[in-house]
Amino acid sequence: MIGRLNHVAIAVPDLEAAAAQYRCTLGAEVGPAQDEPEHGVTVIFITLPNTKIELLHPLGAESPIGAFLAKNPAGGIHHICYEVEDILAARDRLKASGARVLGTGEPRIGAHGKPVLFLHPKDFNGCLVELEQA
Numbered sequence: 207m208i209g210r211l212n213h214v215a216i217a218v219p220d221l222e223a224a225a226a227q228y229r230c231t232l233g234a235e236v237g238p239a240q241d242e243p244e245h246g247v248t249v250i251f252i253t254l255p256n257t258k259i260e261l262l263h264p265l266g267a268e269s270p271i272g273a274f275l276a277k278n279p280a281g282g283i284h285h286i287c288y289e290v291e292d293i294l295a296a297r298d299r300l301k302a303s304g305a306r307v308l309g310t311g312e313p314r315i316g317a318h319g320k321p322v323l324f325l326h327p328k329d330f331n332g333c334l335v336e337l338e339q340a
């Protein structure tokens with residue numbers, strides 16, 4: 207059911223410092239900062255030959271990554287995002303298998319303008335999983 211690895215997300219305490227490290231130290235192609243108020247984050251995407259890295263920083267007091275950064279003040283890998291052909295079919299199959307779909311359970315539009323859903327990390331070996339419609 208899952209397809210390509212769309213991105214690996216890293217929560218960072220200093221977005222510009224992290225972007226500069228990827229640009230200057232690692233020589234990667236670094237995009238602009240994008241505020242995503244509906245998701246409570248500011249993101250910067252780094253394009254690699256085979257996938258993307260999503261640098262995440264909290265936006266607003268209710269950010270879903272606030273608690274994560276409080277527990278991991280130096281930052282850390284926050285989630286992985288897999289592409290799926292049909293996000294509603296994937297959601298229904300996962301729910302039937304007992305996985306917890308986070309939030310309302312309805313897809314929301316993500317940073318790439320496509321529907322996304324999140325699955326509880328406790329149901330996936332301690333790893334928060336994002337699904338994005340391909």
Ligand SMILES: CC[C@@H](C(=O)O)C(=O)SCCNC(=O)CCNC(=O)[C@H](O)C(C)(C)COP(=O)(O)OP(=O)(O)OC[C@H]1O[C@@H](n2cnc3c(N)ncnc32)[C@H](O)[C@@H]1OP(=O)(O)O
Binds near residue numbers: 260328
């Ligand atoms: C820009 C849009 C989009 C895109 O298009 O790419 C994004 O990527 S947005 C990214 C941010 N959005 C989200 O993360 C939404 C989904 N997240 C959530 O709903 C919550 O953050 C959560 C995963 C349900 C956790 O929230 P909460 O229960 O309030 O936090 P706790 O701190 O109490 O955590 C409970 C439990 O789970 C562990 N945990 C939390 N986050 C992670 C994580 N990222 N990876 C692994 N484990 C995680 C946490 O440690 C707690 O465990 P215990 O201490 O053992 O109970």
Ligand SMILES: [Co+2]
Binds near residue numbers: 213260285287
């Ligand atoms: Co993401």
